[in-house]
Amino acid sequence: MNNSAMHRAYTLCAVVLLFAILFYAENNLDTYSIQILNLVAINAILAVSLNLIYGFTGMFSLGHAGFMAIGAYVCTVLILTPEQKESMWILEAIHPWLANLSLPFLLAVVVGGIAASLVGLIIAIPVLRLGGDYLGIATLGFAEIIRVVITNAAPFTNGSLGIKGIPQYANLWCNYGWLVVTVYVIVRLLRSNVGNVFKAIRDDEIAARTMGVNTFYYRVLSFCVGAFFAGVGGALTAALISTIDPKMFTFMLTFNILMIVVAGGLGSITGSIVGSIIITFMLEWLRIVENPISLGDFEIPGIPGMRMVIFSVMLMCIILFRREGLLGMREFSWDALARFVKNPVRFFSRASRSTSGASGK
Amino acid sequence: MNQPTTSLELVNATRRFGGIVAVNDLSFKVPQGTICGLIGPNGAGKTTVFNLISGFYTPTSGKILFEGEDITGNPPHIVCRKGIARTFQNIRLFSSASSLQNVMVGAHLRQKNPWWFPIVPFLADKEEKMVHDRAHTLLERLGLADVANAPAGSLPYGAQRRLEIARALATNPRFLLLDEPAAGMNPHESSDLMEFIKNIRADFDLTILLIEHDMKVVMGICSHIWVVEYGQCIAEGDADAIRNNPKVIEAYLGEEYLQYA
Numbered sequence: 001m002n003n004s005a006m007h008r009a010y011t012l013c014a015v016v017l018l019f020a021i022l023f024y025a026e027n028n029l030d031t032y033s034i035q036i037l038n039l040v041a042i043n044a045i046l047a048v049s050l051n052l053i054y055g056f057t058g059m060f061s062l063g064h065a066g067f068m069a070i071g072a073y074v075c076t077v078l079i080l081t082p083e084q085k086e087s088m089w090i091l092e093a094i095h096p097w098l099a100n101l102s103l104p105f106l107l108a109v110v111v112g113g114i115a116a117s118l119v120g121l122i123i124a125i126p127v128l129r130l131g132g133d134y135l136g137i138a139t140l141g142f143a144e145i146i147r148v149v150i151t152n153a154a155p156f157t158n159g160s161l162g163i164k165g166i167p168q169y170a171n172l173w174c175n176y177g178w179l180v181v182t183v184y185v186i187v188r189l190l191r192s193n194v195g196n197v198f199k200a201i202r203d204d205e206i207a208a209r210t211m212g213v214n215t216f217y218y219r220v221l222s223f224c225v226g227a228f229f230a231g232v233g234g235a236l237t238a239a240l241i242s243t244i245d246p247k248m249f250t251f252m253l254t255f256n257i258l259m260i261v262v263a264g265g266l267g268s269i270t271g272s273i274v275g276s277i278i279i280t281f282m283l284e285w286l287r288i289v290e291n292p293i294s295l296g297d298f299e300i301p302g303i304p305g306m307r308m309v310i311f312s313v314m315l316m317c318i319i320l321f322r323r324e325g326l327l328g329m330r331e332f333s334w335d336a337l338a339r340f341v342k343n344p345v346r347f348f349s350r351a352s353r354s355t356s357g358a359s360g361k
Numbered sequence: 362m363n364q365p366t367t368s369l370e371l372v373n374a375t376r377r378f379g380g381i382v383a384v385n386d387l388s389f390k391v392p393q394g395t396i397c398g399l400i401g402p403n404g405a406g407k408t409t410v411f412n413l414i415s416g417f418y419t420p421t422s423g424k425i426l427f428e429g430e431d432i433t434g435n436p437p438h439i440v441c442r443k444g445i446a447r448t449f450q451n452i453r454l455f456s457s458a459s460s461l462q463n464v465m466v467g468a469h470l471r472q473k474n475p476w477w478f479p480i481v482p483f484l485a486d487k488e489e490k491m492v493h494d495r496a497h498t499l500l501e502r503l504g505l506a507d508v509a510n511a512p513a514g515s516l517p518y519g520a521q522r523r524l525e526i527a528r529a530l531a532t533n534p535r536f537l538l539l540d541e542p543a544a545g546m547n548p549h550e551s552s553d554l555m556e557f558i559k560n561i562r563a564d565f566d567l568t569i570l571l572i573e574h575d576m577k578v579v580m581g582i583c584s585h586i587w588v589v590e591y592g593q594c595i596a597e598g599d600a601d602a603i604r605n606n607p608k609v610i611e612a613y614l615g616e617e618y619l620q621y622a
Binding site for chain 1: 415417436437438441442446447449453454455456457458462463465466467468469470472476478479480485489492528529531532
């Protein structure tokens with residue numbers, strides 16, 4: 001007990017340190033670097049929420065872009081001022097319900113998350129009776145439906161023109177604040193007995209039912225909590241890049257998040273965070289291969305899309321050589337960190353053999 | 362009122378799969394507080410009977426009563442909530458979780474906190490600690506305390522069997538279904554198992570129905586035995602009656618052996 005109180009104090013210090021780093025970054029880095037840091041936080045929120053659904057509860061869901069779209073649109077419509085809305089809705093006049101509706105940003109993000117979660121609930125009830133690949137296809141179809149609905153519901157969403165000039169409220173503090181909240185909520189859930197039940201459903205659904213677990217209820221629960229944070233992630237994305245349109249929320253977006261989750265390790269929150277750091281930085285850094293490179297006399301012309309080729313090859317390598325992802329199911333813990341500091345060599349030889357217990361955040 | 366109370370009762374239970382009748386008009390009463398056995402050759406429909414009781418299958422016709430209450434057609438988690446726990450013929454543990462977590466999932470059933478309590482600091486701590494301690498006590502009583510934090514999949518076979526029973530006991534059952542608890546055990550281990558089953562029956566005040574192929578175990582601990590063949594009950598009685606019943610010998614060994622019996 002004493003030990004866990006100490007760990008809690010360490011974790012608090014780590015969060016304070018994180019915000020100290022953010023403070024430094026905000027004052028010393030250029031806008032481009034800060035933008036990348038923001039994307040890291042948002043991707044981490046999305047990856048952790050997908051990991052809850054897929055990695056911990058074992059539901060192969062490809063609907064994340066759909067939830068993001070709902071969160072993004074709901075939040076955007078709520079934070080724009082009535083004048084902005086009037087000037088922006090060109091195709092069709094904005095629906096009178098929404099015209100004068102305005103909420104503070106933080107509240108709008110929460111409402112966006114709740115909207116995503118409610119839609120998640122509605123589709124979960126018919127769809128979560130499916131398992132495995134079928135669920136993946138059904139949720140993929142759902143995300144596509146959301147996109148088509150958004151394109152055609154012009155009085156609410158401004159249709160295919162999208163919405164531009166969204167106030168950029170999502171700064172570093174906001175994004176990392178939400179990341180801390182996301183990780184806190186999901187880790188607390190996973191480390192309680194509710195988390196044991198989620199993992200039990202993933203490991204053996206029949207045995208879980210025999211143990212008195214209403215597996216359907218818990219699957220819906222996990223799905224809706226995941227959808228909530230996906231909605232939050234979508235809302236933050238909208239307020240970060242200041243423009244949204246239906247074409248943003250295609251399957252590619254879900255694929256990127258899925259890539260982070262699989263590369264980081266299905267069933268590891270730490271893995272999802274590490275994965276989103278690495279992959280977000282790589283996606284930016286690899287832009288150099290799309291520019292012309294000259295090696296002495298020899299010139300390689302820039303090929304657009306080259307970084308996605310490199311990326312896909314990397315993903316294949318991960319699947320081939322380290323199928324469980326970078327961290328497998330391991331989690332960061334202060335005990336593990338202490339072991340690492342004491343004896344790094346022994347730490348790695350042990351880590352490769354046994355999965356260490358979670359007792360960190 | 363000398364008649365012992367009935368814990369579980371099957372009334373003309375029948376289950377068809379297409380043209381196959383897996384369980385055919387089966388009726389029996391398991392008296393409260395006893396250990397009873399269900400035996401029969403492979404494919405006789407014994408596990409189907411367990412699946413009917415635990416709610417994985419609904420009987421095509423007939424009824425299942427538990428302590429006088431009709432539980433026919435209830436889904437598995439409701440059946441478990443009413444007090445019937447089971448183990449599986451092929452062990453089904455949550456293999457990536459630790460032994461302790463396995464048992465905690467079983468104990469989850471008796472938790473009252475809403476799901477979001479753990480998010481609020483300290484709100485769920487008391488109940489979480491209670492569940493944790495209860496799971497630990499169960500592991501201790503079943504001799505698994507020293508492997509509490511080991512992944513369940515890494516335990517030796519016998520320990521996995523015991524862990525499955527520990528997990529079932531964590532749901533606070535009054536009735537326990539054991540599907541081939543002695544499968545894969547050597548004679549020494551299975552005689553330990555007999556003692557173990559008798560002890561948990563007494564300690565946890567259970568009624569136990571078990572499926573078993575090891576006749577020494579069945580004859581040693583079961584006060585009443587039903588023999589099932591082709592989904593029908595062909596004989597019932599105590600160990601001696603079953604041992605000398607010509608129909609049972611025929612079912613197990615074939616007709617031609619009858620002359621030697």
